[in-house]
Amino acid sequence: MKLVSAKEMLDDAVKGHYAVGHFNLNNMESVRAFLLAAEEMKSPIILGVSGGTAKYMGGYRTISDMVQDFINFLGISVPVALHVDHGKYTEALDAIENGFSSVMFDGSSYPIAENIEKTKEIVALAHAKGISVEAEVGGIGGEEDGRISRGECADPNECKMIADLGIDFLAAGIGNIHGKYPLDWEGLHFDLLADIKSKIGDLPLVLHGGSCIPDDQIKKAISLGVSKINVNTECQIAFTEATRQYFMDGRDKESKGFTPRAVLAPGLEATKAMCIKKMELFGSVGKA
Ligand code: 13P
Numbered sequence: 001m002k003l004v005s006a007k008e009m010l011d012d013a014v015k016g017h018y019a020v021g022h023f024n025l026n027n028m029e030s031v032r033a034f035l036l037a038a039e040e041m042k043s044p045i046i047l048g049v050s051g052g053t054a055k056y057m058g059g060y061r062t063i064s065d066m067v068q069d070f071i072n073f074l075g076i077s078v079p080v081a082l083h084v085d086h087g088k089y090t091e092a093l094d095a096i097e098n099g100f101s102s103v104m105f106d107g108s109s110y111p112i113a114e115n116i117e118k119t120k121e122i123v124a125l126a127h128a129k130g131i132s133v134e135a136e137v138g139g140i141g142g143e144e145d146g147r148i149s150r151g152e153c154a155d156p157n158e159c160k161m162i163a164d165l166g167i168d169f170l171a172a173g174i175g176n177i178h179g180k181y182p183l184d185w186e187g188l189h190f191d192l193l194a195d196i197k198s199k200i201g202d203l204p205l206v207l208h209g210g211s212c213i214p215d216d217q218i219k220k221a222i223s224l225g226v227s228k229i230n231v232n233t234e235c236q237i238a239f240t241e242a243t244r245q246y247f248m249d250g251r252d253k254e255s256k257g258f259t260p261r262a263v264l265a266p267g268l269e270a271t272k273a274m275c276i277k278k279m280e281l282f283g284s285v286g287k288a
Helices: 007-016 027-040 053-057 059-074 089-095 110-129 156-163 191-198 214-221 235-250 260-282
Strands: 022-023 045-049 081-088 100-106 132-137 143-144 148-150 169-172 203-209 228-233
Touching: 007 022, 007 203, 022 081, 022 089, 022 260, 027 045, 027 059, 027 110, 027 235, 027 260, 045 059, 053 081, 053 089, 059 081, 059 169, 081 089, 081 132, 089 100, 089 110, 100 110, 110 132, 110 156, 110 169, 132 156, 156 169, 156 191, 169 191, 191 203, 191 214, 203 260, 214 228, 214 260, 228 235
Parallel strands: 022 045, 022 228, 045 081, 081 100, 100 132, 132 169, 169 203, 203 228
Antiparallel strands: 143 148
């Protein structure tokens, strides 16, 4: 199976009233964990690559070759989209040239007119190659790759302007933030979500910061039109906790327990289990 654009899987999710998970890659173990989870659950999947991950894992070409080779090697038969997460303009261009099947251009930090201009250019270049495009209105709060932004609420009229550029799915801030949520977090703004949805029709909506949001809010967001949910932090925490437990149990001292593959195995399994848990919550199991 070749990498696919995320358009079709998300259009199907809109029709079927479920969401497809976007899971962020962090290392080779995460590639294997997410692909195996998707295959086992017969779920479509989107693998997200931030600018930081792209640098760490050898650039967009290395990553796209590696993911495609893993798909072939593991015999993965479900649809897999390889997607740029929060791409700057140059990162989106780089990924379009280097084997990605989907890109996010995050122009939310620009004034709306500039966001529109740049998004338009990315749409033209990406669509010429069959690559899907996600755009963003209203910054998502929290910290990601060292960039800290406040949670913003998107302006529904600006959402409509960006939606009309021919993008394939739209990320809009509705009080969601990346990473762990503060204790005094107000929750998702469902009235705003409904308002945005009424303006953009059947265009799939994306919820960033999908970790640590209570399940009932996730389900409500899906019922109101969210069809792609981004998850990173909870998978990272699962990986780290399992790895810590391995050392606390002294397993690195047993036999060949010191080998890097043995050390990383529990983290890989925990990442896979977290991915499966999210696919069940999002309703994408059996949809591939
Ligand atoms: P979390 O790290 O909060 O799960 O958010 C991930 C995300 O939105 C990536 O774009």
